Amino acid sequence: MRKENSTYTQNETHLGECDLSYGIARIGGRWKLQIISSLENRVLRYSELKKELPMITERILALQLRTLEKDGLVTRTVHAEVPPRVEYELSPMALQLIPIFKQLSDWGARHRMASRQHTKAT
Numbered sequence: 001m002r003k004e005n006s007t008y009t010q011n012e013t014h015l016g017e018c019d020l021s022y023g024i025a026r027i028g029g030r031w032k033l034q035i036i037s038s039l040e041n042r043v044l045r046y047s048e049l050k051k052e053l054p055m056i057t058e059r060i061l062a063l064q065l066r067t068l069e070k071d072g073l074v075t076r077t078v079h080a081e082v083p084p085r086v087e088y089e090l091s092p093m094a095l096q097l098i099p100i101f102k103q104l105s106d107w108g109a110r111h112r113m114a115s116r117q118h119t120k121a122t
Helices: 007-015 019-027 032-038 046-052 058-070 098-121
Strands: 074-079 085-090
Touching: 019 032, 032 046, 032 058, 032 098, 046 058, 046 085, 058 074
Parallel strands: none
Antiparallel strands: 074 085
8 A cells, every 4th residue: 555645646646637647647558558559450369469469478468458448448358158258359449549659650660760870870
């Protein structure tokens, strides 16, 4: 349990009032962007996601999926079969992020190239 008057708690409260910080908190973290990107325009089972992201541990994948579901970005569908089949897909809210991610990816590519050119020049 974290103290209510800790600096972290106070910063979290203050930053939570900023829409940009709130949005980044929903998609921030090491794996959330990769999970969202893997689910773009398709439905995947847990094992398929794990194959797409071989470096992520099963525990972290499960935690990130649970968080994304709680935040309304991923939809989890359990099919009543034996054994149960669970599928994940992006929610309509998450689909709105795809063009933003495309722009950010394009910017990242341009910045990476510019950084390499700058490093070679110095």
